[in-house]
Amino acid sequence: MYAEVAGFYARQMRRLDEGDAEGWAATFTDDAVCRISTRPEPLRGRAALTEGARAATAAGAAAGEQRRHMTGMFDIEERPGGLLRVRANTIVYATDARGRSRVHQVCTCTDILVRAAGPRRGLLVRDRRIDVDGA
Template sequence: MAGQTVTAELYAEVQHFYARQMQALDSRVFKTYADSFTEDGTFRHTPGTEPARTRAGIEAELVRFHEQYQGDPVQKRHYFNQIVLDANPDGTLKSTVYALVLRTRPGADRPEVWPSCVVHDVLVTGADGILVKSRDIDYDQQI
């Protein structure tokens, strides 16, 4: 297998980081989500589009994107699993994650899975904890 393994402790820290980050996103606390990126971070959530850049740009993109759900009582839950975490020679971490997004509406018989994705992150660690330097998301249905 490629990549340099990381400690179990670091792996657990990354899992905890992702849990907090996804709960902020699902709660629509976009500033908290954007603050989980480096100041110069990039975030491309829709294949074929230009990434949002900087924390302020990421927050603004999330606000813009979620405007389509105004008046829609949809609740989204992002599930990250199958995390592959490798140390890069420059000290960053390469993270590849399978992600499912469940959408639920009041009165629905069951949630729907939309979309199924692969998330490609570059993570940095430091005094501010773990931060995302770049995130690039691919949707399985567009492969």
């Protein structure tokens, strides 16, 4: 199970880092909710998640940075109904055009994952809470 969860986050974060907003949002359920401690309102549904990912990519580009998410330290808890509760830490690095990197954010992410049925198979995020350190 650990390898499956780690692989899910590796693929999900790579999509975000590469600017694939639609692909990243597709890793959530249709009715997913994402709460971020730096935002006053949660993102609800794939359309809002897609726009949020686009905005994050645009903010990095406007700052002249490439942002990369390093997610790990998975604490996986099986829940009734096949749900998984996963807590993980993410360090977001920002690298400028000269190759200088810095830590942009450090976050704790708590997700409820479900197994997709049908052709989409695999894990999807139903509920995400991102607590940004210092926010």
